[in-house]
Amino acid sequence: MPKVDYALMYVTDDSIKEDNSFFQILEAALKGGATIIQLREKSCDTATFYKRALHCKTLCNTYKIPLIINDRLDIALAIDADGVHIGQSDMPYDVARRLMGNSKIIGLSVSNKYQAVKEDAKSADYIGISPIFSTNTKTTDLAEPLGLSGLKEIREFYKKPIVCIGGIHKDNTKEIIANGADGIAVVSAISKADNPEAATSELKKIVCKTGTN
Known part of the structure; x- marks a missing residue:
């Protein structure tokens, strides 16, 4: 698998x-320097999701940025996405890996250190700590925010990339x-910004500058 910038x-x-x-907004994020895109659709029908996914794949290919699909392995397979992101109540990791193959990205959401030490988390290409802080973007089924202390605790033993969201x-x-994440995942910080491209660029600069310190 090629190296992925998270x-x-x-x-x-x-x-x-x-x-x-x-x-x-998606193209603005790509122009602004987003390094990976996750398509998440929680309420639309499969046909609409598929059409959006196809268009997303075309845009991401143009900018040579990987596209992963949230939850829906069928959509990911249908459009030959670069991977999937699954949660604790989604398709089991080993099944997702068997279906997706070894060349695809599989990320796994974790909301506490106990989930981060399980075999699924160790096997995933990255984990998404969700939520790191409180958020209004996802209003249901959210665990308590882990905060920076929770991130630091997981970073001590988790050796693969960590992406934080929330x-x-x-x-x-x-x-x-600075406290150990390899990257951030954002929704409204880009989608609700007055200038999504500029907002993306600013976030990217902060991540890259902090990561090299």
Whole structure:
């Protein structure tokens, strides 16, 4: 598998139902320096999800940025996405790996240190600490925020990439990276920004500058 840059993951905003706006923001994120895209759709039908995924794949290919699909292995397989991101209640990791193959990215959400020490987490290509801080983007089934102390605790024993999501913005990105994360995943910090491309670029600079210190 080629080396993946997890510095800045833009997780698409499924509250944006209008396709033109949705894809304008996605392309702005790509232009601004997002290093990986996660397509997340929690409420649309399969046909709509598939069409969005195809368009996302075309855009990501243009910018040579990997696209992963949240939860839906069938969509990921249908469009030959670069990988999937699964949660604790989604398809088991070993099944996802068997279906996706060894060349694809598989990320796993963890919300505490006990999930991070399990074999699934060790086998995944990266873990997503979710949530790191409180967030309004996902309103159901959220665990208590792990915070920087939880991140530091997991970083001590988890050797693969860690991406944090939840309540992340330009003012707390530096401390997340400084405390051991390899990257951040954001939704509204980009999708709700007045200038999504500039917002992406600013986040990317903070991540890269902090990561080299």
